[in-house]
Amino acid sequence: MQDYHDFIDEVLVDEKAIETRVAELGAQISRAYAGQELLIVCLLRGGLTFTADLTRHLTIPHTLDCMSLSSYGVGHYASSGNVRVNLDLMTNIEGLNVLLVEDIVDSGRTLAHVLHMLKTREPKSLQVCVLLDKKYRREVPVEVDYVGFDIPDKYVFGYGIDIDEHYRHLRFIASADMKKYKKTP
Ligand code: PRP
Numbered sequence: 795m796q797d798y799h800d801f802i803d804e805v806l807v808d809e810k811a812i813e814t815r816v817a818e819l820g821a822q823i824s825r826a827y828a829g830q831e832l833l834i835v836c837l838l839r840g841g842l843t844f845t846a847d848l849t850r851h852l853t854i855p856h857t858l859d860c861m862s863l864s865s866y867g868v869g870h871y872a873s874s875g876n877v878r879v880n881l882d883l884m885t886n887i888e889g890l891n892v893l894l895v896e897d898i899v900d901s902g903r904t905l906a907h908v909l910h911m912l913k914t915r916e917p918k919s920l921q922v923c924v925l926l927d928k929k930y931r932r933e934v935p936v937e938v939d940y941v942g943f944d945i946p947d948k949y950v951f952g953y954g955i956d957i958d959e960h961y962r963h964l965r966f967i968a969s970a971d972m973k974k975y976k977k978t979p
Contacts, residue, residue: 795960795978796975796976796978798951798961798964798968798970800974800975800976801970801971801972801974801975801976802968802969802970802971803948803968803969803970803971804968804969805966805967805968806943806945806946806948806950806967806968806969807926807943807945807953807966807967808966809965809966811943812847812925812942812953812965812966812967813847815925815942815943816844816847816848816851816925816942817851819848819851819923819940819942820848820849820850820851820852820853821851821853822940823848823852823854823893823923823940824851824852824853824854827854827891827893828854830854830891831854831855831856831857831890831891832852832854832855832856832857832891832892832893833856833857833858833859833885833887833890833891833892833893834848834849834852834856834857834858834859834893834895835858835859835860835861835883835892835893835894835895835912836858836859836860836861836895837860837861837862837863837894837895837896837897837904837908838860838861838862838881839862839954839956839962840896840897840898840954840955840956840962841895841896841897841954842954842962843897843953843954843962843963844895844896844897844925844942844953844954845858845895848895848923857885859883859884859885860881860883861879861881861882861883861908862879862880862881863877863878863879863880863904863907863908864877864878864880865877865878865903865904877903877904877907877908879911886915887912887915887916887917888915888916888917889916889917889918890917890918891917891918891919892912892917892918892919892920892921893921893922893923894908894909894912894920894921894922894923895923895924896922896923896924896925897924897925897926897953897954897955898924898925898926898927898928898950898955899924899926899927899928899932899936899938900928900931900932901931901932901933901934902932902933902934902935902936903933903934905922905924905936905938906934906935906936909922909936921939921940922936922937922938922939922940923938923939923940923941924938924940924941924942925941925942925943925953925954926941926942926943926944926945926950926955926967927941927942927943927944927945928945928946928947929944930946930947931947943967945967946969948969948970949969949970949972950967950968950969950970951964951967951968951970952964952965952966952967952968953965953966953967955967957970957975958977958978
C-alpha cells in the first residue's frame with residue numbers, strides 16, 4: 795500500500811471539523827425524530843465509520859442494520875451507474891422510520907437505486923443522511939435530507955472512503971492527486 799503522503803492533494807475536512815459536524819447532525823436527527831423509534835441503515839462499506847460516530851450522538855431510541863451495494867462496469871474510480879446489491883437488510887422495514895446513512899453521494903445512482911428498492915417495502919418514512927455531497931457530479935436527482943459537507947469534484951479518501959480498499963481508517967477526508975497514486979499489485 796502506497797503511503798498517502800505521496801499522493802495527497804489537500805485535507806478537505808479535518809478531524810475536528812468532522813467531529814463537530816457529526817455531533818451537530820446527531821443532535822438535528824434526534825430532534826427531528828423525537829418521540830419516535832428509528833432504524834439506521836448503514837450503507838457498507840463507505841458508510842461504516844460515519845454511521846458508528848453518528849449513532850453515538852443520537853439521543854433517541856434506534857436500531858441498526860446494514861446493506862452493501864456496489865457499482866460495477868466501466869470506470870474503476872467513478873461510479874459506472876450499474877448498482878448491485880451484495881448484502882440486503884435483515885430487518886423488515888414495513889411501517890418503520892428508516893434513515894439511510896452513506897459516506898458520499900456522487901452521481902446519485904447508488905442512492906437512487908437503494909431508495910427505489912426500499913420504498914417498495916413500505917416504510918413509515920425514509921430519509922437520507924450523507925456526510926459528503928459532490929453536488930456537481932449528480933446524474934440522477936436524489937433527495938438528501940441531511941448533509942455534512944458539500945465538497946468539490948475531487949477524488950477523496952479517508953473517514954470510511956477508500957482507494958482500492960485502503961485508507962478508510964484515516965480520521966480526516968483528503969483529496970488525492972491520482973496522477974501520483976500507484977496501485978500496489
Ligand atoms: C461509493 C460510496 C457510495 C457511492 C457513491 O461506494 O460509498 O455508495 O460510491 O457514488 P454514486 O452517487 O455515484 O452512486 P462504492 O461502490 O465505492 O463502495 P464502498 O462503499 O464499499 O466503498
